Amino acid sequence: MKTLVAAALAPQPTIALLQSSSLSGAVQSELERLILSGELAPGAKLTEAALAARLGVSRGPLREAFRMLDEAGLVRTEKNRGVFVRDLPVDEAAEIFELRAAMDEWVGRQLARRITPAQLKELRAGVDALERVAKADDRAGYHRLNLLFHDRLVEMTGNRKLCAVYRKLIKELSLFRRLNLADGELLAASAGEHRAIVKAIAAGDAGAAGQAMADHVNASKERTLARQLRRPAGPKPEDV
Numbered sequence: 001m002k003t004l005v006a007a008a009l010a011p012q013p014t015i016a017l018l019q020s021s022s023l024s025g026a027v028q029s030e031l032e033r034l035i036l037s038g039e040l041a042p043g044a045k046l047t048e049a050a051l052a053a054r055l056g057v058s059r060g061p062l063r064e065a066f067r068m069l070d071e072a073g074l075v076r077t078e079k080n081r082g083v084f085v086r087d088l089p090v091d092e093a094a095e096i097f098e099l100r101a102a103m104d105e106w107v108g109r110q111l112a113r114r115i116t117p118a119q120l121k122e123l124r125a126g127v128d129a130l131e132r133v134a135k136a137d138d139r140a141g142y143h144r145l146n147l148l149f150h151d152r153l154v155e156m157t158g159n160r161k162l163c164a165v166y167r168k169l170i171k172e173l174s175l176f177r178r179l180n181l182a183d184g185e186l187l188a189a190s191a192g193e194h195r196a197i198v199k200a201i202a203a204g205d206a207g208a209a210g211q212a213m214a215d216h217v218n219a220s221k222e223r224t225l226a227r228q229l230r231r232p233a234g235p236k237p238e239d240v
Contacts, residue, residue, distance in 0.1 A: 023061040024065050028065040028068045031046075031065055031069060032069065032072070032074060035074050035075075035085055036171065040085050042175055044084065044085045045082050045083070046075065046082070046083045046084065070083070073171070085175075087175070088176040090176075093173060093225075097173070097220070097224070099169065100166070100217050101218055104150075104217050107153055107154055108153075108197065108201065108210040109207070109209060111209060112205055112208075113206055115201050115202070120201070123153070123198045124202075127198050129145055130145050130149065130191045131191045134187035137187065139187065146194075150170075151163075186223055190216075190219075193215070196212045197209065197216060
């Protein structure tokens with residue numbers, strides 16, 4: 001009761017503060033979109049003046065957005081140098097894959113034990129969609145559907161803390177693996193792995209479902225690391 005009264009009597013945010021907070025969130029979302037799409041490349045310096053003009057905002061909300069993106073692991077702030085899009089090193093990407101494999105194994109086990117008919121129908125429809133875009137060699141579409149499919153698997157566990165941690169890791173990993181499935185022949189293999197996951201979940205086999213999800217992450221890790229080693233060094237990103 002005391003806590004509720006204290007909260008009710010506490011100073012309320014001003015309209016200007018609320019607007020500023022909302023604007024910072026909108027700026028963060030737009031910068032995050034540009035980073036995860038690759039439009040703002042890893043290593044690029046984010047200059048306040050250029051971005052303020054591009055987004056039509058003042059520097060205050062932009063600086064707050066930088067702070068939030070730093071906390072999310074998408075940019076790095078260097079004293080006296082500025083803010084840069086993070087370039088995720090190979091060893092850190094490998095660690096994220098390893099952690100994700102452990103998390104996904106747990107997800108698979110949980111869903112095999114308590115998946116509902118409606119959820120199973122949704123997952124099967126998701127795999128059907130993945131196979132369609134794979135056959136059409138729609139790589140960008142496959143990437144988007146793949147992210148949504150895995151996010152939904154985690155969400156179906158009902159564990160909100162896991163969802164929050166998972167989403168943060170996936171955003172960081174996207175700095176590294178955005179072009180993971182750029183080779184068309186890999187799409188069919190990836191879609192087949194998704195089909196195996198759903199089949200194991202539908203069978204109620206917790207061990208097989210967990211293993212299928214872990215195997216899929218590990219296969220994704222190997223594809224990503226192999227592709228990264230084949231990539232030529234590109235030009236230095238320009239300041240943005």
